[in-house]
Amino acid sequence: MIDKQILAHAAECAPQESCGFVIDTGTGQHYMPCQNIADRPTEYFEISPDDWLRAQTAGEVVALVHSHPDGLPVLSECDRAGQRRTALPWWLVCGTEIYRFNNVPPLLGRQFEHGVLDCLTLLRDAYHLAGINLPDYSREDEWWKKGQDLYLDLLGPNGFYKVTDAQPGDVILICLGSEKANHAAIYCGDQYVLHHCSQRLSKRDIYSGFWFNYTHSIWRYRQWPQYGFTAICNDMAASSSLMY
Incomplete structure (x- = not known):
């Protein structure tokens, strides 16, 4: 009604x-x-x-x-x-x-708190703004050392597939001190990614050097809308205008 x-x-x-x-x-x-x-x-x-x-x-x-x-x-x-x-x-x-x-926090400038505001939260919130709702799950510190593979368990069953060349909106999985993919970034185009590292503010970074060399895989949402990355850009633009 x-x-x-x-x-x-x-x-x-x-x-x-x-x-x-x-x-x-x-x-x-x-x-x-x-x-x-x-x-x-x-x-x-x-x-x-x-x-x-x-x-x-x-x-x-x-x-x-x-x-x-x-x-x-x-x-x-x-x-x-x-x-x-x-x-x-x-x-x-x-x-x-x-x-x-939902009134999710700004994608840029977030304080890190594992399991609350971390790289998975950033991914889920960015996709939510694009109209895509991904499931959440509880996660322990250093879950990748405990036999878990949470990112691969999330992406494949929820409409993502592997690609070789990144496009804006794609998810890039990265290995940080591990053989498992334990960090996620969103490709923004022009060799930039949006991500949230432990003990740092969420930010845009150049996708080269360390991030490029330790890339595990790149994933694309099968039903990614053409306007999806526009939603993410709109949030980052709003964040930037409030930060400066």
């Missing part, structure tokens, strides 16, 4: 972007449509302070909703910056589909 209301509101507002909130009032979730008060509502959306107050007093705000009538089904750079300010999941209407994006 709530999905039908959201889709109907988006269709009614097109070609302008629709906007609204999903509210939990204690008796269930409800959609609260809002007016887009942006100066250029076909290009972006803005919700009035009155509508924010109305949503917050109606119950718990579960998600912010808006549409991309003629755009891609991913959050834009501006969307990602806005999502961080609201600290909410954002639901995006594109065509007749609703895409749900």
Whole structure:
């Protein structure tokens, strides 16, 4: 029911972007449509302070909703910056589909915490922004020394296949002090990768030297969308604008 209301509101507002909130009032979730008060509502959306107050007093705000009538089904750079300010999941209407994006931490500049914010988390969050949800699993410190092969167990059964030449969005597995693949990076093109090493901030690095020499394998998601890496770039652009 709530999905039908959201889709109907988006269709009614097109070609302008629709906007609204999903509210939990204690008796269930409800959609609260809002007016887009942006100066250029076909290009972006803005919700009035009155509508924010109305949503917050109606119950718990579960998600912010808006549409991309003629755009891609991913959050834009501006969307990602806005999502961080609201600290909410954002639901995006594109065509007749609703895409749900959690408020994942910025891909760049993350503090490392094994099993919480590490190279696997970075991979999962980057792919989530591209509309692909990969499973999570608990992992011990130095699991690769305990007979486990977690990356190979993850990628093959979840729609990835091996390739020889990297394209943006591909996953590069690397051996760090081990014969097993125990580190993952996302290829960004132009010999750069996005990754998160132990005790370091997540960052872009040049894919050469050590990283290249200790590459284990390269994997591509079989149903990788053409706009997938655009979603990752939008997040990194939003991160960079906030960091400097």
